[in-house]
Amino acid sequence: MTVTITAFERSPDRGNGLARDMRLRWAFEEVGQPYEVRLLSFKTMKEPAHLALQPFGQIPTYEDGDLALFESGAIVFHIAERHGGLLPDDAHARARAITWMFAALNTLEPPIFDRSLVRILERDEPWYEQRLSALDDVIRRRLESLSTHLGDADWLDGAFSAGDLLMVTVLRRLQGSGMLEERPNLAAYVARAEARPAYKRAFEAQLAVFTASSTG
Numbered sequence: 001m002t003v004t005i006t007a008f009e010r011s012p013d014r015g016n017g018l019a020r021d022m023r024l025r026w027a028f029e030e031v032g033q034p035y036e037v038r039l040l041s042f043k044t045m046k047e048p049a050h051l052a053l054q055p056f057g058q059i060p061t062y063e064d065g066d067l068a069l070f071e072s073g074a075i076v077f078h079i080a081e082r083h084g085g086l087l088p089d090d091a092h093a094r095a096r097a098i099t100w101m102f103a104a105l106n107t108l109e110p111p112i113f114d115r116s117l118v119r120i121l122e123r124d125e126p127w128y129e130q131r132l133s134a135l136d137d138v139i140r141r142r143l144e145s146l147s148t149h150l151g152d153a154d155w156l157d158g159a160f161s162a163g164d165l166l167m168v169t170v171l172r173r174l175q176g177s178g179m180l181e182e183r184p185n186l187a188a189y190v191a192r193a194e195a196r197p198a199y200k201r202a203f204e205a206q207l208a209v210f211t212a213s214s215t216g
């Protein structure tokens with residue numbers, strides 16, 4: 001049975017690969033697992049059938065037979081556990097890679113995602129500049145620490161792992177802000193990940209959805 005995930009019928013990021021289905025697509029491509037995609041409108045995402053799969057009415061979800069999952073990090077972890085290639089075999093190295101998965105989603109993603117939301121939703125508010133500047137300060141501190149950890153290495157801990165996959169999907173949201181470029185090793189880290197054939201296949205697949213929705 002083929003695994004099915006859900007994604008936006010029309011992604012608000014206009015095919016830039018920032019929606020969280022990109023993480024799943026990339027993980028599937030890295031491990032060589034075929035998948036199908038069910039596209040959802042914003043309206044459909046809030047209806048009972050989807051809420052039964054994703055209690056918060058969001059994408060992505062994952063269905064494999066009678067197993068249904070939500071939360072992109074949990075799904076990437078599930079994919080990585082079921083297939084070789086995204087988590088090391090050595091128990092300690094594996095635990096460290098999982099730690100980086102959590103670091104991406106718990107330490108880096110919250111201020112970076114908040115920054116995106118503030119820029120969209122709070123631009124006309126009197127506190128906008130102050131709030132953006134406070135978030136930028138937090139993000140810069142996080143990036144400095146990450147940059148120091150990464151140093152000259154290609155990946156966060158040895159071979160490319162699910163930790164890198166999630167971290168890069170989070171960092172990509174900063175492209176265009178100038179903040180990644182302030183840390184050349186982080187900009188190179190993201191570029192290195194984006195050059196992976198699996199990443200490119202995943203990106204093209206989600207872009208094709210946006211292109212079809214714009215021309216259809």
Ligand SMILES: N[C@@H](CCC(=O)N[C@@H](CS)C(=O)NCC(=O)O)C(=O)O
Pocket residue numbers: 018019020021057058059060070071072073
């Ligand atoms: N923590 C969740 C976040 C899911 C999420 O925010 N999904 C976004 C798309 S990337 C969404 O569905 N937004 C529409 C909405 O919240 O109504 C995950 O990682 O899966």
